[in-house]
Amino acid sequence: MREAFVDRDILTGDDEAGMAALAAEVRALTEAVVRTGVASAEAASVAAEVAALTARLKATRRVHPPYGTVGESGMERQIANPVTGHLNPIAPPVDFKVSEEGIVRAEFTLPTVYEGPPTFVHGGVSAMIMDQVLGMAAAATGTAGMTATLETRYRRPTPLGVPLTVEAKASRVEGRKIYADGTICGPDGRVTVEASAMFIAPQTRPGA
Numbered sequence: 001m002r003e004a005f006v007d008r009d010i011l012t013g014d015d016e017a018g019m020a021a022l023a024a025e026v027r028a029l030t031e032a033v034v035r036t037g038v039a040s041a042e043a044a045s046v047a048a049e050v051a052a053l054t055a056r057l058k059a060t061r062r063v064h065p066p067y068g069t070v071g072e073s074g075m076e077r078q079i080a081n082p083v084t085g086h087l088n089p090i091a092p093p094v095d096f097k098v099s100e101e102g103i104v105r106a107e108f109t110l111p112t113v114y115e116g117p118p119t120f121v122h123g124g125v126s127a128m129i130m131d132q133v134l135g136m137a138a139a140a141t142g143t144a145g146m147t148a149t150l151e152t153r154y155r156r157p158t159p160l161g162v163p164l165t166v167e168a169k170a171s172r173v174e175g176r177k178i179y180a181d182g183t184i185c186g187p188d189g190r191v192t193v194e195a196s197a198m199f200i201a202p203q204t205r206p207g208a
């Protein structure tokens with residue numbers, strides 16, 4: 001299992017852009033599927049075409065999703081991550097920026113495919129985004145960790161289809177434990193979700 005962490009194909013330039021364009025189209029397809037009003041015969045016909053496309057992609061398979069590179073550091077990026085991964089069709093994706101102060105922030109809009117309560121974001125999706133942003137805030141301290149605890153407090157429903165802001169920062173590091181807090185805000189700036197998490201830097205890498 002150790003190879004799962006280290007033995008990754010690295011995509012660069014046109015290869016990464018091409019796969020990101022594919023993921024974007026599949027993302028659009030997914031949204032179209034949950035909103036389409038076509039008749040069942042047309043749905044069946046489209047399903048057959050999609051199955052043919054899936055077979056084409058499966059003609060060549062990697063053991064693990066590839067990583068990308070960033071900047072001159074060449075630090076690996078998880079480009080198939082389910083929150084931030086441009087290569088992952090289930091990722092919104094959310095494009096986080098990390099400030100010099102260790103604040104991780106993004107603006108994003110979630111489409112219908114993430115609906116929980118009518119017209120609002122599914123609470124599990126909000127928790128997934130918080131896990132990611134809090135984990136990145138923890139990693140910004142210099143110590144990345146596995147999520148040990150994640151508490152979400154849903155203050156107001158989070159609306160779909162409008163610009164949202166997510167932000168997080170680590171509050172303290174105690175040995176291998178890193179604590180972080182964050183929020184999701186609606187377009188009016190009011191907090192819809194608060195979250196706190198504790199990450200633990202593994203003594204050995206996960207899966208090793």
Ligand SMILES: CCCCC/C=C\C/C=C\C/C=C\C/C=C\CCCC(=O)SCCNC(=O)CCNC(=O)[C@H](O)C(C)(C)COP(=O)(O)OP(=O)(O)OC[C@H]1O[C@@H](n2cnc3c(N)ncnc32)[C@H](O)[C@@H]1OP(=O)(O)O
Nearest residue numbers: 131132135136139144145146147148149200201202203205
């Ligand atoms: C170095 C790589 C880290 C991996 C991180 C992932 C990606 C890295 C890449 C880039 C980083 C950038 C961004 C990260 C973005 C997103 C983050 C998402 C992360 C996830 O989505 S990750 C999936 C969900 N996550 C799990 O799948 C965890 C499963 N689990 C375990 O892997 C172990 O369980 C572990 C490692 C948590 C602890 O194991 P361990 O053996 O090291 O712990 P140990 O027993 O030594 O305890 C030491 C002290 O922690 C206390 N303690 C332990 N566990 C606790 C708990 N759950 N709650 C409260 N306190 C706990 C003890 O009470 C003791 O406390 P005290 O010292 O005070 O007595």
